Amino acid sequence: MSDLRGRLTRALERAAGGGSSDFDLNPKLRPEGRKLRQAGVLIGVEDAGRGPQVILTKRASHLRHHPGQIAFPGGKVEPVDSGPVDAALREAEEEIGLPAAHVEVLGTFPSHETVTAFAVTPVLALVEPGFPERPEAGEVEEIFRVPLAHLLEPANYRIEGRRWQGIARRYYAVPYGPYYIWGATARMLRGLAEVMR
Template sequence: MANRASAEYELFTADDLRLRFESRSDQPAPDREFGDHLLNPDIVQLMEREGAREAAVLVPIVDRRDGASVILTQRTQSLRKHSGQIAFPGGSVDKTDPSPEDAALREAHEEISLAPEEVKILGRLPRYLTTTGFRITPVVGIVRPGFELEANPAEVADIFETPLSFLMTEANHVRASKVWGGVERHFYEMPYGERYIWGVTAGILRTLYERYYA
């Protein structure tokens, strides 16, 4: 899919993002949860919050000299949920995980071989509710260059990076909709070249934008 959004965007660095997090360290995350329901208030099945499964994803920001980038994955077609979609490394929070941060780091190591010691955690974004029954805690971390990644073929078909500056430019956030099961569902999409970033992943990126870049 060709990129439909603007190619003009400001350069952002990992240090810039770190300063943005530090400048808001005294401000707790919003009480309201972000999620699919904000664009689709009529979707009733979005949850009983008590029934949602706790999950965590790592939002890995690579500290590149020519501007920060975000590590994303393309999920395999064989997965039961969100197959073939672009996603952050992550998954369910297990009972053995001390925190969402530990879960996100564990999943990133399992899925793309990103070692936990390569990641410096900045903090969390507000939790994100999905129509597929998950309450996701996005954990933002800085990754220094020099790491080596390897996709777990059972879960990940591809690993790639997208410029943070592109993703944090509002002109590149497209509101779209599609009919599923006779119901029109609205979502964000951020097409980047042949990469179609949309749905939950785009929603979490939009949350990062609204909280730190808007």
């Protein structure tokens, strides 16, 4: 675990910079002058003896926004939060039952701008295995894990495209088994892979 902590901490040190964006592959589509809302997501890395794994969720299919998509636990910064780290920890407890006492926050990456006008701060943390998982029925259909080794392999990432609101857009994807990880989640994971290589 100490070796993993060291690797992740060094990755954070290499990550200083301008962050990432849903518009990285579509720069001409970036709107000018919009106000971004703050959010935080938890990149929780757990090592329960089968190698480090990243905890992800599949959003409930009945949700109005991003139904069925793969996401990190997290959400927008609310008035009760002191900032994105608090928001990520609060949402992780609400969404998947992860108590803050089981989380060792290592630091944050530069924010990621989403097409939906959020500035999302990825919070990198070690998660103590064996927490009492509880998917929040209103938001989370499934909690699952992806081997960190899979997410760090550049060959597993690809650029794909689709039409959104009548406009062709390109995005990153890093599929794993039955899970199609794409968009902002894939872009933030690709950022982690870049600084851990």
